[in-house]
Amino acid sequence: MYLDLINLDGINVKAGSFTYCMITYDKKNMGGKHSTIGLYRSVVVREHQIVCYSPPKSLAPEYFIEKYPVITSDIVVQEFVEGTMINAFWDTETSAWEIATRKVIGARASFSSEKQFRDMFFEALAECGLNMEETLDKNMCYSFVMQHPDNRIVTPHKKPALCLVAMYSFEDQTNIIHHDIYEQRYRIKNVRVPNIYEYNDYNQIQKIFTNASCFLMGVVIYNKTTDERMKYRNKKFETAKNIRGEKEKLKYLFHSLKREGRAEKFLEMFPEHTERFAEFNADITKAxxxxxxxxxxxxxxxxxxxxxxxxxxxxxxxxLHQLYKTELRPNNQHVTPEIVNEYIASF
Structure with a gap:
């Protein structure tokens, strides 16, 4: 029984409003217990009954791949959606839908905006035209990723949006059953689900998604039968997310974007870095x-x-002289300032 695991080391139990409790794992004390303690990524309990469950903590890639070495039809390779997780569940005591972030029941919190996640979520519902009481199954709980103009992580969003990433129901409080979100997407209109990628090789997936555009968060790989999952995070996305004005991280990102020809696109989304990018460009020209x-x-x-x-x-x-002898001279070209500039930018 899932509730029997609450007394394990590495589990946090936090009292919420009314008679709710939020159960989460303690990241510092997890050890390697992802298959037990990792189930408690975000669990809401009311009067000893689980009312809300969210996708479990991801397994380490090497452990997941060892367990599932072949990508079969049970394995889904999907988009890692950027945003804030909001879980929704039906409260039989109040006869209303309630929501929670990963750690806060009611979602009355925020990271950098004065607006609370709760307010943003209901704005996203209105934008999607989603009436929870009429559309959602009260016997299930839902995990959404919320995107909002006032909650920018890396990619800016012009309007609020929701992405459905998981659905669960409970069987006599002894089993948590996960449901296929892709079978429900036509019933829950205007709320998208993560894109599915058609890859069948872990090495290929890792190579593509750990060094993709900085606007792509990465990829999630999960087993439809067990609900176990792993993630490959995109290093460039993490760099962009964690910049916070740190010059060296921003400089590294600048050179990566310049090599890919994406610097201008990045500045359209992050105009606050225009002056720094101009400085880095001037450094390249000077060198x-x-x-x-x-x-x-x-x-x-x-x-x-x-x-x-x-x-x-x-x-x-x-x-440079090797470049001249092997590529430029055979084509009647010479080393120019532009070629030297490209050479420096390339590394």
């Missing part, structure tokens, strides 16, 4: 001009022997 002058002095005008250069400069001069 490129200096390296180009050294190249001219060593290889074109023969005014300075390359042996006299600093080791770091010498390394780049050799690389």
């Amino acid at each position: 490129a001009n200096g390296l180009f002058r050294c190249y001219l002095n060593c290889y074109v005008n023969k005014r300075q022997p390359i042996a006299a250069m600093e080791p770091e400069t010498k390394k780049h001069l050799y690389a």
Whole structure:
């Protein structure tokens, strides 16, 4: 019985409003118990009855892959949706739908906005035209990811939106049954579900989604039968999310975006970084001009022997001249400031 696990080390029990309790795992004391304590990512109990459950904590990729080495029809590879998790459940005592974030019953909290998650969620409901009492099954609880203009994480949103990521029901408080959200999407209109990706190789998935565009959060891989899951997080998304004005992280992101040709798109969404990006661009131009002058002095005008250069400069001069011999000269091209600029930006 799920409630029997509450006394385990690594479980937090927090009293909520009325007779609610919120049960969550203690991340610091979990150890490797993801298959037991990890079930308590966010569980709401009222008078010893589970009324709300959310998707469990993800397993470590190596453990999930060891357990499910082949991506069969039971394994779903889906979009990792950016936003804030909001769980909804029917309260039989009050005869009304109640909501909760991962740790706060009632969702009366926020990260950086003066507006509470509760208010944002109901604005998203109105935008979607979703009437919970008429549409949702009162015998189930629902996990949504909420996106809202006032709750920006990385990608800005022009209007509130909801994505349904999980549905659960309870069997005599002894079993938690998860339901297929993709079978319900046509009944719950204007609320989308995560996109499904057609991949069948873990290595390919990891390669694609851990180094994708900074606007993509990553990928979730889960077993439809057991509800066990794993995640690959996109490093660039995490960098963008955690920038918070830190110059070195922002500089790393700038170079990654510049290599991909995505810097302008990023600044459309994060105009507050325009001045910093201009500084980084100026640094590249300055370095490129200096390296180009050294190249001219060593290889074109023969005014300075390359042996006299600093080791770091010498390394780049050799690389540029190799580029000239193998790619530029065969096409009647020369080393120019623009080519040096591209070379510096490439690393």
